[in-house]
Amino acid sequence: MHPAEHVTIVIPLYNQVHYTRICLESLQSHGVGGARVLLIDNGSTDGTAEYLASCRGVDVLSNRENLGCAGAWNQGVRESGTEWVLLLNNDVIVSPGWLEGLLSFALEHNLDVVTPAIREGEYNYDIVEYSARFVKAMGQVSRMGVADGICFMVHRRVFQALGGFDENFRIGQFEDTDFFRRAALAGFRLGTTGRSFLHHFGSVTQNEIRKQKGVSPYEAQNRAYFRQKWKLTWWRRQCERRKKNWRALLWCYSERVRYGYTLRLKWRKGRLHYF
Secondary structure, X not given: OOHHHHEEEEXXXXXXXXXXXXXXXXXXXXXXXXXXXXXXXXXXXXXXXXXXXXXXXXEEEEEOOOOHHHHHHHXXXXXXXXXXXXXXXXXXXXXOOHHHHHHHHHHHHOOOEEEEEEEEOOOOOOHHHHHHHHXXXXXXXXXXXXXXXXXXXXXXXXXHHHOOOOOOOOOOOOHHHHHHHHHHHOOOOEEEEXXXXXXXXXXXXXXXXXXXXXXXXXXXXXXHHHHHHOXXXXXXXXXXXXXXXXXXXXXXXXXXXXXXXXXXXXXXXXXXXXX
C-alpha cells in the first residue's frame, strides 16, 4: 500500500470555483498517491456544485449553508477513516512530491501535525521548476513547534485526544490557531518542512465573504472569543507576540543566509519577501 493511501485530503469550499479548479488540476497533475480527496461545499452559489459534479476521483459533501471552516473541517474528519487527515485551502497549487514530502518528514521526526513550505501572492513562476530547486536546497530545513492553517496534516490520534475544531469560531479565522495551541499544550509535536512546497494565492474566500452585505464582523468576534477562551490579557498577548516575532526573525535570517530561501515567502509589491 502506498503511504498516501493512509491520507484523506479535506478541502472546504465556498464559491471561488476558479481557484477550486486550479487546485484540483494541480492535485491531478502532481499526484495524491492514492490519497482520498474529500471536498466540502459550504453552500456555494457560483457554479461550484455543477463543476464538482463533473469531477472524477473525488468525493463531495454538500451543505445547504456555510458551516464555516471549522464545521467543514469537522465534517471531513468525521467522514474520513484514515490515519492522517490533511486540511487544505482551495486557493493553492501543489508541487510534485508535496504529499510524499509531508509524510516522510512526519514519520522521520514522529510528528503529529505537519505543514509544508508556502509561497503566497501572485502566481508568477513555474512551480515545477521552482519547487525542485527549493526542495533541493531546503529539504532538510524545518521549523519545529509551528504549523499553518493553509495546509496541515494531522494524525488521527490528535483528533481522538482533542476532539475536533472549535465551531464557536464563525466562518473562518482563529480556529486553526486555537487547534494548534490545544495540540501543543497536549504534548503533540508540530512542525513545518522544506521537503514539501505549495503556492497559496492568499485568503481569496475570506476576502470575498468580507465583501458580502449582511455578514457580521466575524473576524473581530472570533478574535475576542479566542482571547477570552485563552485568558489572553494585553500583557500576555504582547509577551507571546514578541516571542513569536523573535523566533520567526531568527528562523528567517538563518535560512536565508544558509540556503537562499525561507520556509515562508510572499510576493508583494513587485518583489519576493522572506519570513
